[in-house]
Amino acid sequence: MNTNYHDDNGDEVDSMLCIPFSRLIKSGFIITKCSDNTVLFVNVGGEAVKEEGNCAISVVADRFFDGGDVLRTDERIIDAGDMPAIYQSARFGNFSYRFSNLSPGEYFVDLQFAEIVNINGPKGMRVFDVFIQEEKVVSALDIYSIVGANKPLQVVDIRVSVGLDGVVVIRFQGVCGSPVVNGICIKQASRVPADQEEHEYVICSNCDTEIEISSCQKQNIRIKSTAKLERKIEELKNLCQLKSEECYQAWMSLTAANEQLEKVRMELDNKYFQNLRLDQAMGKQAAKLKDISSRYEYDKKHWLASIRELERKVETMKQEHSQLSSEAHNCADSIPELNKMIFGVQALVAQCEDLKLKFSEEQAKRKKLYNQMQEAKGNIRVFCRCRPLSKEETSAGYATVVDFSAAKDGDLGILTGGSAKKIFKFDRVYTPKDNQADVFEDASPMVVSVLDGYNVCIFAYGQTGTGKTFTMEGTEQSRGVNYRTLEQLFKVVEERKETFTYNISVSVLEVYNEQIRDLLATAPASKRLEIRQASEGFHHVPGIVEAKVENIKEVWDVLLAGSNARAVGSNNVNEHSSRSHCMLCILVRAKNLINGECTKSKLWLVDLAGSERLAKTEVQGERLKEAQNINRSLSALGDVISALATKSNHIPYRNSKITHLLQDSIGGDSKTLMFVQVSPSEQDLGETLSSLNFASRVRGIELAPAKKQVDANEHQKFRLMVDKLKQELRSKDDALRKLEENLHTAEAKAKDKDQLCRNQQEKLSEVEVQLASKTELSRQLEKQVLRLSRGMKEKDEICSKFQLKVQEPENKLKDREHTASMTLQHKEQSTYSSEKLQVTPNMVSVLKAEKDSPNIRSLSSTTRTINVESELLKGTDSLRELRRKKQIQSKGSENSFNSFLLSAPLVDKRVPSAESNKARQIDPSKAFSRITRSGTKSVTTGQRAFSDNNFNRDQVRGGKESSSRLKMWLR
Numbered sequence: 014m015n016t017n018y019h020d021d022n023g024d025e026v027d028s029m030l031c032i033p034f035s036r037l038i039k040s041g042f043i044i045t046k047c048s049d050n051t052v053l054f055v056n057v058g059g060e061a062v063k064e065e066g067n068c069a070i071s072v073v074a075d076r077f078f079d080g081g082d083v084l085r086t087d088e089r090i091i092d093a094g095d096m097p098a099i100y101q102s103a104r105f106g107n108f109s110y111r112f113s114n115l116s117p118g119e120y121f122v123d124l125q126f127a128e129i130v131n132i133n134g135p136k137g138m139r140v141f142d143v144f145i146q147e148e149k150v151v152s153a154l155d156i157y158s159i160v161g162a163n164k165p166l167q168v169v170d171i172r173v174s175v176g177l178d179g180v181v182v183i184r185f186q187g188v189c190g191s192p193v194v195n196g197i198c199i200k201q202a203s204r205v206p207a208d209q210e211e212h213e214y215v216i217c218s219n220c221d222t223e224i225e226i227s228s229c230q231k232q233n234i235r236i237k238s239t240a241k242l243e244r245k246i247e248e249l250k251n252l253c254q255l256k257s258e259e260c261y262q263a264w265m266s267l268t269a270a271n272e273q274l275e276k277v278r279m280e281l282d283n284k285y286f287q288n289l290r291l292d293q294a295m296g297k298q299a300a301k302l303k304d305i306s307s308r309y310e311y312d313k314k315h316w317l318a319s320i321r322e323l324e325r326k327v328e329t330m331k332q333e334h335s336q337l338s339s340e341a342h343n344c345a346d347s348i349p350e351l352n353k354m355i356f357g358v359q360a361l362v363a364q365c366e367d368l369k370l371k372f373s374e375e376q377a378k379r380k381k382l383y384n385q386m387q388e389a390k391g392n393i394r395v396f397c398r399c400r401p402l403s404k405e406e407t408s409a410g411y412a413t414v415v416d417f418s419a420a421k422d423g424d425l426g427i428l429t430g431g432s433a434k435k436i437f438k439f440d441r442v443y444t445p446k447d448n449q450a451d452v453f454e455d456a457s458p459m460v461v462s463v464l465d466g467y468n469v470c471i472f473a474y475g476q477t478g479t480g481k482t483f484t485m486e487g488t489e490q491s492r493g494v495n496y497r498t499l500e501q502l503f504k505v506v507e508e509r510k511e512t513f514t515y516n517i518s519v520s521v522l523e524v525y526n527e528q529i530r531d532l533l534a535t536a537p538a539s540k541r542l543e544i545r546q547a548s549e550g551f552h553h554v555p556g557i558v559e560a561k562v563e564n565i566k567e568v569w570d571v572l573l574a575g576s577n578a579r580a581v582g583s584n585n586v587n588e589h590s591s592r593s594h595c596m597l598c599i600l601v602r603a604k605n606l607i608n609g610e611c612t613k614s615k616l617w618l619v620d621l622a623g624s625e626r627l628a629k630t631e632v633q634g635e636r637l638k639e640a641q642n643i644n645r646s647l648s649a650l651g652d653v654i655s656a657l658a659t660k661s662n663h664i665p666y667r668n669s670k671i672t673h674l675l676q677d678s679i680g681g682d683s684k685t686l687m688f689v690q691v692s693p694s695e696q697d698l699g700e701t702l703s704s705l706n707f708a709s710r711v712r713g714i715e716l717a718p719a720k721k722q723v724d725a726n727e728h729q730k731f732r733l734m735v736d737k738l739k740q741e742l743r744s745k746d747d748a749l750r751k752l753e754e755n756l757h758t759a760e761a762k763a764k765d766k767d768q769l770c771r772n773q774q775e776k777l778s779e780v781e782v783q784l785a786s787k788t789e790l791s792r793q794l795e796k797q798v799l800r801l802s803r804g805m806k807e808k809d810e811i812c813s814k815f816q817l818k819v820q821e822p823e824n825k826l827k828d829r830e831h832t833a834s835m836t837l838q839h840k841e842q843s844t845y846s847s848e849k850l851q852v853t854p855n856m857v858s859v860l861k862a863e864k865d866s867p868n869i870r871s872l873s874s875t876t877r878t879i880n881v882e883s884e885l886l887k888g889t890d891s892l893r894e895l896r897r898k899k900q901i902q903s904k905g906s907e908n909s910f911n912s913f914l915l916s917a918p919l920v921d922k923r924v925p926s927a928e929s930n931k932a933r934q935i936d937p938s939k940a941f942s943r944i945t946r947s948g949t950k951s952v953t954t955g956q957r958a959f960s961d962n963n964f965n966r967d968q969v970r971g972g973k974e975s976s977s978r979l980k981m982w983l984r
């Protein structure tokens with residue numbers, strides 16, 4: 014209903030606003046149409062604002078427009094109390110005014126205030142609400158009840174009253190005991206016909222004639238009927254008393270049943286909580302089991318993957334194993350061949366060793382023969398070389414005093430004047446036409462001796478400008494003995510590299526005024542270089558630079574460095590070179606790879622100072638000193654050679670630096686070669702003769718005078734012998750070379766075979782190692798697989814144990830459930846039997862009338878709780894069954910409604926669902942039907958309100974409280 018509030022001007026106002034009193038007198042609010050049987054309630058409340066004193070308020074309901082049917086309520090006094098304050102507000106409570114029997118039409122309600130003690134009066138007030146309601150007339154009550162103990166319900170008094178708040182209160186009293194009212198039905202009164210109501214006539218029941226009755230008769234009739242009714246009331250009272258007693262009995266029996274039910278309920282509560290605990294435990298177990306099973310599944314998957322991987326690896330390894338086995342078999346098959354090869358190699362090695370032995374022997378023989386030949390030639394050999402006439406000499410017209418007609422035979426003729434000719438005999442005589450290569454060819458065998466471990470000394474002797482430096486050093490275009498010697502040495506070293514290793518180093522010295530100077534030293538020596546004896550037969554100069562050379566390029570660099578160093582400090586190179594001895598020492602360290610023999614030998618290549626006579630030079634001062642030193646050193650050399658010739662006990666090596674340095678290279682096993690350089694010019698005749706005489710003396714040392722003096726036939730014979738020996742040596746050399754070649758080939762073959770054999774063996778060993786590792790790996794993998802399988806078995810066992818453990822509480826739960834259900838059934842049967850008491854219509858009506866009572870609802874709820882608990886018990890199935898049902902539920906299968914209901918309580922506790930709600934909605938009616946056997950809709954609705962939360966402990970407690978409230982009420 015819409016309620017609109019208006020002020021004096023007819024404007025719409027908020028009812029909650031404070032309306033000034035003066036204005037409120039006239040104001041009102043329109044009520045919309047009231048229909049028949051409408052009751053108007055005006056609810057007024059709030060505060061009246063006043064200055065002092067009390068005021069009265071009344072509500073007037075006035076028919077709209079026609080001004081009739083003015084209805085006025087009693088005045089209510091609003092007491093302002095003793096509040097002295099001006100404009101205090103007096104709060105008054107809510108007034109509810111009721112206007113009944115309103116005629117249909119539109120009304121407006123007005124509030125009217127009257128001042129009791131008129132001082133200033135209230136200033137305003139607030140109106141809460143005005144509403145209308147159709148009046149309901151209670152004409153009949155149907156009460157449905159359970160009295161119990163086969164006692165009928167006798168309702169002796171039913172009183173209905175409507176409170177101020179509009180609540181209908183129905184009171185009724187049973188005769189016997191306290192009936193349990195299960196439902197109340199309020200019906201609308203049937204309307205009495207207006208004509209019967211209006212006229213005071215009695216209609217004859219036989220002839221339907223209206224008989225008008227007088228007021229006296231009417232009075233009598235009323236008295237009689239009143240007496241009759243009183244009698245009837247008395248009878249009914251008696252009956253009611255009886256019924257009350259019966260009801261009391263029934264109530265007593267019901268109380269006993271209730272007590273029993275309470276006990277059962279308590280038991281069920283206990284069972285319920287036990288089940289809850291078990292359920293929780295089971296839930297935990299299930300979660301644990303689920304966790305374990307998920308972990309187990311994960312582990313299983315992991316293991317299976319590992320096993321698969323391992324199996325794959327094992328398979329691969331097996332394949333590799335088989336491959337390696339086949340390779341090993343192949344290798345094993347090739348072993349005989351390898352053995353053959355090894356034998357072949359061994360035979361070759363033996364052959365090689367034999368050849369090496371033979372080679373060593375041959376080499377020794379060769380050396381012996383060579384030495385014999387050298388000895389036959391003489392350990393000191395003298396080659397004479399004559400330079401060509403220089404341009405100056407030619408232009409000056411000097412004649413040649415040298416005769417080379419017998420030079421081939423080593424005879425050099427010197428024309429001493431006129432037809433006189435002096436013959437000098439040398440090992441070789443080189444004419445000016447012979448080039449450097451010719452000269453070195455004869456010297457090279459002696460040079461090579463240094464590689465065989467002999468000390469060798471080659472020196473050039475002669476007058477200044479006769480070509481000593483030219484012979485020893487040469488020029489870039491025409492290399493001398495020094496360069497060619499080293500070239501030859503490297504060549505031989507290369508040839509012998511298979512059998513010998515050589516270490517060659519070079520030192521370059523200069524002896525000037527009996528002082529040694531290191532020409533390879535980068536800085537001048539801090540002290541004088543002296544000659545020391547390092548070991549027996551080996552002298553050296555400590556601190557001297559020994560430049561290691563490995564190729565001819567390095568040799569040339571070293572020689573050039575020495576030559577450059579020699580020029581330093583001298584204005585005239587040629588002059589300086591003429592007055593100093595230049596000495597090149599080649600130190601050779603050799604190792605025979607065949608027999609391991611090591612040798613250390615040296616080769617001296619000496620460019621002596623000019624040998625011109627002091628008398629001729631007629632020099633003085635420094636030059637004289639130089640000349641004296643040169644003469645002294647050259648005569649010391651001559652003395653040494655003389656001592657060697659006479660095989661003197663004392664060889665005066667230490668008389669000069671040069672002989673001291675050459676001590677281990679002149680005499681003994683050492684070989685000496687002397688180049689005597691002469692000038693062809695007649696102006697140098699004296700010096701030439703002097704040099705040739707010195708050389709002849711040197712040569713005479715070796716070739717003993719007796720020997721030298723042998724006749725021509727003997728000499729011829731000796732020469733033939735030498736030739737023969739040479740030929741033999743050559744053939745031996747060839748044979749040796751062939752042998753060497755064979756040896757090299759055999760060695761190469763042996764090496765190849767050896768290498769092959771080694772490779773095969775390495776491969777075999779590799780294959781064996783691989784095979785072993787693969788076998789080991791395979792064994793480990795198999796072990797791992799076994800271990801994993803064992804682990805899986807153990808996990809399976811643990812799982813089955815867990816399942817057994819879970820089954821145990823499940824079985825217990827089942828047993829309990831069974832016991833509980835049996836008990837419940839028993840209880841239900843007993844309850845049902847009590848239900849089967851006779852139910853009179855009155856009882857039914859009482860029960861119906863009580864259907865909305867909270868107490869009744871509580872009892873129903875209690876019953877519902879019992880039912881639900883019993884269903885919970887039924888529902889606590891084994892975990893496996895539950896899981897199966899869950900699965901069925903998740904699949905949306907609804908083929909078994911009962912199984913769903915069974916599973917619902919457990920599921921509902923975790924996941925509330927529409928189905929579970931549905932189940933709950935359906936379930937209470939079933940529960941109620943067990944008790945009332947009549948499933949009315951209202952009862953179902955009432956029960957639903959409770960059953961929505963019936964799994965809650967609080968509600969169980971609530972059920973208990975309701976039950977106790979019911980008991981109290983019944984009492």
Ligand SMILES: Nc1ncnc2c1ncn2[C@@H]1O[C@H](COP(=O)(O)OP(=O)(O)OP(=O)(O)O)[C@@H](O)[C@H]1O
Pocket residue numbers: 399400401445475476477478479480481482483484587588590591592621622623690
């Ligand atoms: N066999 C030869 N053929 C051509 N020229 C030569 C020969 N021997 C020497 N000569 C020339 O003679 C000159 C002098 O030679 P060289 O300097 O070698 O004499 P030397 O004996 O070393 O003198 P010194 O004692 O002063 O050192 C040089 O120009 C050289 O080229």
